[in-house]
Amino acid sequence: MKHNFYAGPAILSKKVLTKASEAAINFNNSGLSILEISHRSKDFVEVMEKAEALVCELLQISDDYKVLFLTGGASSQFYMTAMNLLNENEKAGYVDTGAWSTKAIKEANLFGKAEVTASSKDKNYSYIPKDYSVDPDYKYLHITSNNTIFGTQYASFPDIDVPMIGDMSSDIFSRSFDHRKFDVIYAGAQKNLGPAGVSLVIVKKNILGRVQREIPSMLNYQTHIDKNSSFNTPPVFPIYVSMLSLEWLKDFGGIPAIAQRNEEKANLIYKAIDDSPLFECPVSKEDRSKMNVVFMPTKEGIDDAFLKMAESANCIGIIGHRSVGGYRASIYNAMPTESVKVLADVINEFSQIHG
Amino acid sequence: MKHNFYAGPAILSKKVLTKASEAAINFNNSGLSILEISHRSKDFVEVMEKAEALVCELLQISDDYKVLFLTGGASSQFYMTAMNLLNENEKAGYVDTGAWSTKAIKEANLFGKAEVTASSKDKNYSYIPKDYSVDPDYKYLHITSNNTIFGTQYASFPDIDVPMIGDMSSDIFSRSFDHRKFDVIYAGAQKNLGPAGVSLVIVKKNILGRVQREIPSMLNYQTHIDKNSSFNTPPVFPIYVSMLSLEWLKDFGGIPAIAQRNEEKANLIYKAIDDSPLFECPVSKEDRSKMNVVFMPTKEGIDDAFLKMAESANCIGIIGHRSVGGYRASIYNAMPTESVKVLADVINEFSQIHG
Numbered sequence: 001m002k003h004n005f006y007a008g009p010a011i012l013s014k015k016v017l018t019k020a021s022e023a024a025i026n027f028n029n030s031g032l033s034i035l036e037i038s039h040r041s042k043d044f045v046e047v048m049e050k051a052e053a054l055v056c057e058l059l060q061i062s063d064d065y066k067v068l069f070l071t072g073g074a075s076s077q078f079y080m081t082a083m084n085l086l087n088e089n090e091k092a093g094y095v096d097t098g099a100w101s102t103k104a105i106k107e108a109n110l111f112g113k114a115e116v117t118a119s120s121k122d123k124n125y126s127y128i129p130k131d132y133s134v135d136p137d138y139k140y141l142h143i144t145s146n147n148t149i150f151g152t153q154y155a156s157f158p159d160i161d162v163p164m165i166g167d168m169s170s171d172i173f174s175r176s177f178d179h180r181k182f183d184v185i186y187a188g189a190q191k192n193l194g195p196a197g198v199s200l201v202i203v204k205k206n207i208l209g210r211v212q213r214e215i216p217s218m219l220n221y222q223t224h225i226d227k228n229s230s231f232n233t234p235p236v237f238p239i240y241v242s243m244l245s246l247e248w249l250k251d252f253g254g255i256p257a258i259a260q261r262n263e264e265k266a267n268l269i270y271k272a273i274d275d276s277p278l279f280e281c282p283v284s285k286e287d288r289s290k291m292n293v294v295f296m297p298t299k300e301g302i303d304d305a306f307l308k309m310a311e312s313a314n315c316i317g318i319i320g321h322r323s324v325g326g327y328r329a330s331i332y333n334a335m336p337t338e339s340v341k342v343l344a345d346v347i348n349e350f351s352q353i354h355g
Numbered sequence: 356m357k358h359n360f361y362a363g364p365a366i367l368s369k370k371v372l373t374k375a376s377e378a379a380i381n382f383n384n385s386g387l388s389i390l391e392i393s394h395r396s397k398d399f400v401e402v403m404e405k406a407e408a409l410v411c412e413l414l415q416i417s418d419d420y421k422v423l424f425l426t427g428g429a430s431s432q433f434y435m436t437a438m439n440l441l442n443e444n445e446k447a448g449y450v451d452t453g454a455w456s457t458k459a460i461k462e463a464n465l466f467g468k469a470e471v472t473a474s475s476k477d478k479n480y481s482y483i484p485k486d487y488s489v490d491p492d493y494k495y496l497h498i499t500s501n502n503t504i505f506g507t508q509y510a511s512f513p514d515i516d517v518p519m520i521g522d523m524s525s526d527i528f529s530r531s532f533d534h535r536k537f538d539v540i541y542a543g544a545q546k547n548l549g550p551a552g553v554s555l556v557i558v559k560k561n562i563l564g565r566v567q568r569e570i571p572s573m574l575n576y577q578t579h580i581d582k583n584s585s586f587n588t589p590p591v592f593p594i595y596v597s598m599l600s601l602e603w604l605k606d607f608g609g610i611p612a613i614a615q616r617n618e619e620k621a622n623l624i625y626k627a628i629d630d631s632p633l634f635e636c637p638v639s640k641e642d643r644s645k646m647n648v649v650f651m652p653t654k655e656g657i658d659d660a661f662l663k664m665a666e667s668a669n670c671i672g673i674i675g676h677r678s679v680g681g682y683r684a685s686i687y688n689a690m691p692t693e694s695v696k697v698l699a700d701v702i703n704e705f706s707q708i709h710g
Contacts, residue, residue, distance in 0.1 A: 002386040006393045009591055017388045021379035025372055031357040031669075033372045035550040035596060038361045038672065071552065072426040072573070075587035079571035103572075110569050190588055195390040197426065197552045197590030214465050216434035217458075218427070232430035233545055235552030236364055237592060241390060314386075317393065 003339035006317035007148050007292060007330045008170065009190040016244045016334070023240065034240050039233050047243050048229060054246035058254055059172075061179055061202060068201040068221070069229045069239050073188035074100070074169040077199055079107040081165050081184055084221050086112035086139050087211050093117035093134055093141040093162075098125040098150045099323065100167060104142055111213075117141060124324075125150040127284040130158075138162045140183060146171035148191075149321040151294030151328065152287045157181050163207065171291050172200065173249060174333055175259040183207045191291070192333045194242030197235045249333065258333050265331050265340040266290040272344035276351035278302060279327075296326035306350055313346050315339075358694035361672035362503050362647060362685045363525065364545040371599045371689070378595065389595050394588050402598050403584060409601035413609055416534055416557060423556040423576070424584045424594050428543035429455070429524040432554060434462040436520050436539055439576050441467035441494050442566050448472035448489055448496040448517075453480040453505045454678065455522060459497055466568075472496060479679075480505040482639040485513075493517045495538060501526035503546075504676040506649030506683065507642045512536050518562065526646050527555065528604060529688055530614040538562045546646070547688045549597030552590045604688065613688050620686050620695040621645040627699035631706035633657060634682075651681035661705055668701050670694075 004011040027034040028043050037044055048069070055067045070076070081104075086092050090112045094105045096119035108114035115138075118129035125147065134141055140163040146153040148170045157164070163183035172187040179185060183204045190196040201221070208222050217223045223231050229239075252258055270288060273279045279295045281288065297303060306327070310318055320326040331340055359366040382389040383398050392399055403424070410422045425431070436459075441447050445467045449460045451474035463469035470493075473484035480502065489496055495518040501508040503525045512519070518538035527542040534540060538559040545551040556576070563577050572578045578586050584594075607613055625643060628634045634650045636643060652658060661682070665673055675681040686695055 004387055004391055006391065006396075009391055009393060009588065012388065012391045017380055017390060020388075020390065021376045024376035024379055032359055032671075033367065033375075035372060035375065036359055036361065036364055036367045038364060039551065041361075071428070071431065073588050075573050076426065079573065083571075107571050107573075110571055188588065190591075195592050196394065196588045197593055216438075216462050216465055218430050218434065218462075233364065233428050233543065233551045235590060235593065237550050238552055238590065316387075 001314060003313075003315045003342055004317060004335070005315060005329045005331070005343065007321070007328060009196045010330055010332050011334045012194070012241070012245060013248045013334045016241060016248050019244050020241045034237055037236070039230060039236050044236060047240050048234070051239055051243035051246060052229075054243065054250060055200065055202070058246060058249060059179055059202075064205055065179065066203050066205055066225045068203065068224045069234060069242070070199050070201050070224060071197070071235050073190070073196065073199055074167055074186060075103065077167070077186040077201065078104040079110065080219055080221070081142070081186070082108035082111040082114065083213070083215055083219055084208060084211060085165075085184070088112055088213070090139045091115055091135070091137060093138045095119070095129055095132075095141065095143045096121060097128060097144050097152060098147045100147065100149075100169070101142075101144045104144070104167060108142070112139070120152070124282070125152065126282050128152050128154055128287040134160045134162055136161060140165050142167070146289055146291050148292045148330070149324055151281070151283050151289045151292045153289035153291065155286055171289075173255065173258070174262050174291060176255050189238060189242050194245050195238050197238035198242060200242070245334075261337060262290050262331070262333065265335065265337055266293065268337070268340050268344050269293050269329060269331065269347075272347040276347055277355045278351045279347065291330060291332055293329045293331060294320065294324065294326065295328075302354060305354065309350050310343065310346050313342055315343050315346060318343070356669060358668075358670045358697055359672060359690070360670060360684045360686070360698065362676070362683060364551045365685055365687050366689045367549070367596070367600060368603045368689045371596060371603050374599050375596045389592055392591070394585060394591050399591060402595050403589070406594055406598035406601060407584075409598065409605060410555065410557070413528065413601065413604060414534055414557075419560055420534065421558050421560055421580045423558065423579045424589060424597070425554050425556050425579060426552070426590050428545070428551065428554055429522055429541060430458065432522070432541040432556065433459040434465065435574055435576070436497070436541070437463035437466040437469065438568070438570055438574055439563060439566060440520075440539070443467055443568070445494045446470055446490070446492060448493045450474070450484055450487075450496065450498045451476060452483060452499050452507060453502045455502065455504075455524070456497075456499045459499070459522060463497070467494070475507070479637070480507065481637050483507050483509055483642040489515045489517055491516060495520050497522070501644050501646050503647045503685070504679055506636070506638050506644045506647045508644035508646065510641055526644075528610065528613070529617050529646060531610050544593060544597050549600050550593050552593035553597060555597070600689075616692060617645045617686070617688065620690065620692055621648065623692070623695050623699050624648050624684060624686065624702075627702040631702055632710045633706045634702065646685060646687055648684045648686060649675060649679065649681065650683075657709060660709065664705050665698065665701050668697055670698050670701060673698070
C-alpha cells in the first residue's frame with residue numbers, strides 16, 4: 001500500500017475511489033457511465049442536490065448562504081471574488097501569507113485596490129500575522145486559512161468589522177469553524193473534497209449585486225445561485241466524487257470526528273520532527289498546519305538518503321515545494337493515522353541511524 | 356446494452372470507460388488513483404503532452420497554433436474569446452444559428468460590439484445562413500459549426516477575409532476540416548472528446564496581445580500557452596479521459612475513418628425518418644447535422660408511444676430539446692452503427708404499426 005503525501009491533487013478515501021471507479025462503468029445501475037450521462041438527468045440532479053445538502057449539514061451552513069460547485073480551482077476564485085465584490089474605486093485588504101495570497105492580491109488588483117493589510121513575508125511566511133488593524137473602508141478582508149507551501153494555518157479566525165473572504169482550499173472540512181465570520185468561502189476541491197476540476201464556493205446571498213461592472217454570466221455568482229450550479233454543464237464527475245467524499249466524511253462522524261483524527265495525526269508527525277536532531281519545523285508552533293507539515297533538514301547532505309528511506313517505506317510525495325525546499329507531508333482528511341505512523345517511524349528510524 | 360443518444364454529456368467508447376474506471380483505482384500501475392496524483396507528477400505531465408500531441412496529429416494542427424486544455428466548458432469560451440480578441444471600440448460578427456450562438460453574442464457584447472452578421476432565426480434556425488457579406492472591419496467572425504438543439508451543421512466553412520472563430524463543441528473530431536481557416540477553435544469536451552469539465556481550445560499564437568484591457572491570468576490565453584495548460588491545477592481526470600478518447604479515435608483510424616462511419620450512421624437514421632409518414636426532419640437537407648438528428652412527429656399524439664417503444668429497445672435520451680420539442684438522436688463519434696440501426700428499426704417498426 002502506497003502512503004500518498006501529495007500536497008494536491010491529494011489522497012482520497014479508498015471507498016470513494018472504489019465507488020468512483022464503479023460509477024465510471026455503471027452509475028446507479030443505469031447501465032451507463034457517470035461520464036456519459038446528461039447533467040439534466042434525474043440521477044445527476046440528485047447528486048448535485050446531495051452534494052450541496054451534505055456541505056450544509058457538515059458545516060452547518062445557514063439559509064442566508066448558498067453553496068455552489070463551480071468549474072475551475074481556487075485560481076478562478078482569486079479574480080471572481082474581486083470581480084463580484086469590489087468596485088474599481090474601492091479597496092479591500094489581503095493578509096499575505098505566501099504564494100496563494102500573493103496570487104489572489106494580483107488578480108484582485110485588476111478590479112479594485114487590493115491592499116496588503118499584514119504580511120509574514122519578513123520571516124519567509126513562517127507564521128500567521130496577528131494584531132493588525134483593518135481599515136473600516138475595506139469592502140472585505142481576504143485571508144488564506146491554510147498555506148500548503150509554507151505549512152502555516154490560522155488556529156482561529158480574526159474578529160473584524162468588515163466582511164471576510166476565506167480561501168480554504170486546503171483545510172475546509174478539516175475542523176469546525178463558524179462560517180458566519182465569512183461572506184465568501186471558497187475551496188478548490190483537490191485537497192479535502194474531491195478531484196481537481198471543481199471548486200466549492202459558499203456565498204452569503206445578500207452581499208451580491210452592488211458592484212457596477214458588467215460581469216460575464218459564467219463569472220457572476222448570482223447566475224450560479226439562480227441556476228443551482230447548473231447554468232451550463234457543470235464538471236459532472238468531479239462533483240460526483242466530491243459528493244462521495246462528503247458521504248464518506250459524514251459516515252466517518254463528520255467534522256468533529258475528522259478534526260480529532262487530524263489533530264492526532266498532526267501531533268504524531270510534529271512530535272517525530274521535534275524529537276529528531278536531524279529535522280526541524282520552520283513554522284511558529286501556534287501556527288503549524290495540521291494539513292501540510294513542512295520540515296527541514298538541520299544539516300546538509302541528508303536529502304537523498306531520507307527521501308530514499310521514505311520511498312522504500314512506500315511514502316510518496318514528501319519532497320518540499322520548490323520555493324521552500326526541505327520536506328512536506330500533506331496529511332489531509334482521507335489519510336489514515338496508520339500512514340502518518342509509517343512516516344513518523346521513518347523519521348525516527350532515520351534519525352537513529354544518521355543522528 | 357443501453358444505446359445512449361444523449362446530446363451531451365454524451366456517449367464514450369466502452370474501451371475508454373473501462374480504462375478510466377481502472378485508472379480511478381490504479382493509474383499506470385502506480386498504486387495510486389488518477390484522482391489523487393499531483394498534476395506535476397511525471398505520469399500526468401505525460402498525459403497532458405500526449406493529449407496535446409494526439410489533437411495535433413488527428414487534426415494535423417500546424418506549429419503556429421497552440422492546443423490548450425482549459426477548465427470549464429464552451430460557456431467559458433463565449434466570453435474568453437471576446438475578452439482576448441476584441442477591444443471595447445471594435446466590432447466582431449456573429450452568425451446566429453440558435454441558442455449557443457445567442458449566448459456567445461450576449462457575452463461578447465460585454466467586451467466590444469458583437470454584431471449579428473446573419474441569422475436563421477426567421478425559420479426557427481432550420482438552416483445555416485449562407486451568402487452574407489462580412490464587414491472587413493470585423494476583428495473576427497464567430498460561427499457555431501454544429502447546433503445541437505436545432506440539428507443543423509455547416510457542411511463546409513465560409514471563405515472570408517477576416518479571422519474566424521469556431522465553436523466546434525459538438526462536432527470537432529467528427530470530420531476533416533482545414534483548421535487554418537480559423538484563428539480560434541474551441542470545444543467543450545463532453546460530446547466527441549471526453550467528460551464534462553474541460554474544453555479544448557486551439558489558438559493561433561500570433562493573434563494574441565493586441566487587446567488593451569487587463570485580463571485576469573486565468574482568462575488570458577497567453578498564460579495557458581506559456582504554461583502548457585498547467586498554470587494552475589488543471590482538471591486532471593477530464594483531461595485524462597479526453598486523452599483516452601483521442602487514443603481510441605486514433606486506433607479507430609483517425610478522422611477519415613470516423614467521418615465515414617458518421618456519414619453512414621447519419622444516412623441510416625435520416626433515411627428511416629424520410630421514409631416514414633409519421634416523422635419529418637425540419638432541417639434543410641444540405642444543412643442536416645451528422646451529430647444531432649432532430650425529427651418531429653407529423654401528427655399529434657404519438658409522442659409517448661414512440662418514446663415508449665424506443666425505451667423498450669434500450670434507446671435513451673431521444674427526447675427533443677425543450678425549446679424545440681419532438682425528438683433528437685445524438686449520434687456522436689463513440690456511437691456504434693449498431694445502436695443507430697436499433698433506433699432506425701424502431702422508427703421503421705413504429706411507422707409500420709402506427710402509419
